[in-house]
Amino acid sequence: xxxxxxxxxxxxxxxxxxMRCRGEGCGALLALEETDEGxxxxxxxxxxxxxxxxxxxxxxxCGGRNLVEEVEFEGKMRSRVAGFVAA
Ligand SMILES: [Zn+2]
Numbered sequence: 540x541x542x543x544x545x546x547x548x549x550x551x552x553x554x555x556x557x558m559r560c561r562g563e564g565c566g567a568l569l570a571l572e573e574t575d576e577g578x579x580x581x582x583x584x585x586x587x588x589x590x591x592x593x594x595x596x597x598x599x600x601c602g603g604r605n606l607v608e609e610v611e612f613e614g615k616m617r618s619r620v621a622g623f624v625a626a
Contacts, residue, residue, distance in 0.1 A: 555580060560605060561623035567600035574610075584609055584618035595624070597610045601608040602626030 558571040558579070572580040584607050587594035595604035608621040 542620060550623065558605075558620070560601060560603065560604060561620060562601045562603040562605075563623060565598060565601040565603065567598050569596055569598065569605065573620070578610075578612060578617045579619060582618065583607065587618075594618075 555572050556575075556576045558569045558573045559565075560567040560569060562567075571583055584594050584595075586595055587607050590604075593604070593606060594608070595606045597604055603626050604623060604624040605620055606622040609616050609618050611616065611617075612615045
């Protein structure tokens, strides 16, 4: 049938790992994947929660906000984690 979506074709090898909450002493796994370069896979900023100008993913364990921002990387707009705000 169709190819598994978890195997995107990339020009170079990029290591991907599950993102962890940036909260100090938390480190809960979030349902997001990021590369070694700190970039999130996919246009995750499009599905992030919004609060004014901020885009973030809330941690289910500590309730903190893992802020994300858009950055230009190799000519493409990508998103990356920009910081953390405790609950
Ligand atoms: Zn957390």
